Amino acid sequence: MRPTDSHEVSQLNELKIDVSALTFDAHYVLAGDMIMCEQMPIYGGYAGGLEETTIVDVATTINSFVMMQATWHLDGPTHVRWGITTARETLAVAAHACMAVESHYDLMMGNQYYTTAGPCTVMCLLETAAQAITDTCSGREVLSGVAASKGVSTNYTTGMEARFMGECAHAVAGMPTAKVNELLDKLVGMYEKNYKTAPTGKPYEECYDTKTLLPTQEYLDVYDEAVKVMTELGLDYWTKKAKLL
Amino acid sequence: MTLSRTITVMDVYDRAKTGERVEEKEWDYKIIPKTASALKKKYGIKMDKKKIIPEDPELCSNLFKAGLELLATCGVYCIDTNRVIKYTEEEILASLEAAPKSAQYGEVGLNGRMIACRRHDDKRPPIIQGGPTGAPCSEKYFQDIHQTYAQEPIVDTIVDGVMQTIKGKDPMPGTPWEIAAVKAEAKAVREAQMRAGRDGMGL
Numbered sequence: 001m002r003p004t005d006s007h008e009v010s011q012l013n014e015l016k017i018d019v020s021a022l023t024f025d026a027h028y029v030l031a032g033d034m035i036m037c038e039q040m041p042i043y044g045g046y047a048g049g050l051e052e053t054t055i056v057d058v059a060t061t062i063n064s065f066v067m068m069q070a071t072w073h074l075d076g077p078t079h080v081r082w083g084i085t086t087a088r089e090t091l092a093v094a095a096h097a098c099m100a101v102e103s104h105y106d107l108m109m110g111n112q113y114y115t116t117a118g119p120c121t122v123m124c125l126l127e128t129a130a131q132a133i134t135d136t137c138s139g140r141e142v143l144s145g146v147a148a149s150k151g152v153s154t155n156y157t158t159g160m161e162a163r164f165m166g167e168c169a170h171a172v173a174g175m176p177t178a179k180v181n182e183l184l185d186k187l188v189g190m191y192e193k194n195y196k197t198a199p200t201g202k203p204y205e206e207c208y209d210t211k212t213l214l215p216t217q218e219y220l221d222v223y224d225e226a227v228k229v230m231t232e233l234g235l236d237y238w239t240k241k242a243k244l245l
Numbered sequence: 246m247t248l249s250r251t252i253t254v255m256d257v258y259d260r261a262k263t264g265e266r267v268e269e270k271e272w273d274y275k276i277i278p279k280t281a282s283a284l285k286k287k288y289g290i291k292m293d294k295k296k297i298i299p300e301d302p303e304l305c306s307n308l309f310k311a312g313l314e315l316l317a318t319c320g321v322y323c324i325d326t327n328r329v330i331k332y333t334e335e336e337i338l339a340s341l342e343a344a345p346k347s348a349q350y351g352e353v354g355l356n357g358r359m360i361a362c363r364r365h366d367d368k369r370p371p372i373i374q375g376g377p378t379g380a381p382c383s384e385k386y387f388q389d390i391h392q393t394y395a396q397e398p399i400v401d402t403i404v405d406g407v408m409q410t411i412k413g414k415d416p417m418p419g420t421p422w423e424i425a426a427v428k429a430e431a432k433a434v435r436e437a438q439m440r441a442g443r444d445g446m447g448l
Binding site: 001002004005006011012014015016017018019020022023025026029034046047048050051052053054055056057058059061062063065066067068069070071072088089091092095096097098099100101102103104105106107108110112113114134135136137138139140141142143144145146147148149151152153154155156157158159160162163165166167169170173174175176177178180181184185188204205208210213215 | 252253254255257258261269272273274277278281282284285290291292294295296297298299300302304305306308309311312313315316319320321322323324325326330332336337340341342344345346347348349350351352357360361362363364365366367368369370371372373374375376377378379380381382383386389390392393394395396397399400402404406409431447448
């Protein structure tokens, strides 16, 4: 690792720490490394409801810069029932915490992605889009993902999800908040009733040709379908891109 | 009050040894939820789930004040010493003032990036950190999966996954195999970046 790579240290839920984390953070600090301090507050966990979890998230974010002398904080509010970051409630926690910090200080903050659905599904890409839009338009500096299928199944993660995360972020940067909220309300409404029946998708080795490392035609078609949904919701990023090609 | 200097992680450790002793269950089930709930009431905080991103600057400001007060009032619990690490509000604010506003991520000019503070209405997009974000990857496909991220031009840096085995062994935390797996992960991501023509990319 170079000093300019991101060196990770994690806090514990909620507002807790262990000595070993402090010990290797000391190494990072004294080595002059870039430090990323992570914590994923749980909506419906120790803190409680929406507002309480957001208050804890703000405190946790601030703590990264006090306790760990972090370069940037990596958030990831997680829904206690679904184990994802893309639920309406967890998106709201992340956005409110980020905007709360922005209202008083300039700090560098990221968010990480855990979707219900797996790779090669439209639902996974729409969940990713919702969080990318939320994070970009609440002022986050880093979008980190995607751990599809809740980040628990082996090889259920590919570059295509990150492509969509990036393209959605680039599509909405600078968009007025009221317009973003209208878009998000419709977008989240498209998938939030489907958590129980979310498609597991396919592992990497079925999403890509494992010799050429290129996505399958099936995944490219799924991607186009998700782009179509986002275009119909009013994002012209892909239409403009197509004209340039 | 003038501070002698900002807090360091060494100060934090010292406080973890001398702070007030508290039972972990009391912290989890009483101190944190009760204080968060009281601060919600004190600052009149009410969120609307239909507006995922807040549009009211006063709500944002009150959420910050509540979060700051939570940290200054409760502190942070150390699970190894069963003690509470406390900071004063002045110490917290001094650390926030001192926090970096930009940083070099990877080798700038060689597929690295500069990360810098942005605002919610900023037209500059955020840094796109692509990768499994801690999700499990098989030893067989670990490098190839990371190459699929590195080869995406819109991806700025890589966040890696967890290698499930190393030489077929379970990399149990706190064992030599864990170190072997972590070193293998870093090397595989570097190789994936180079194979994608992204040498110097941040990790």
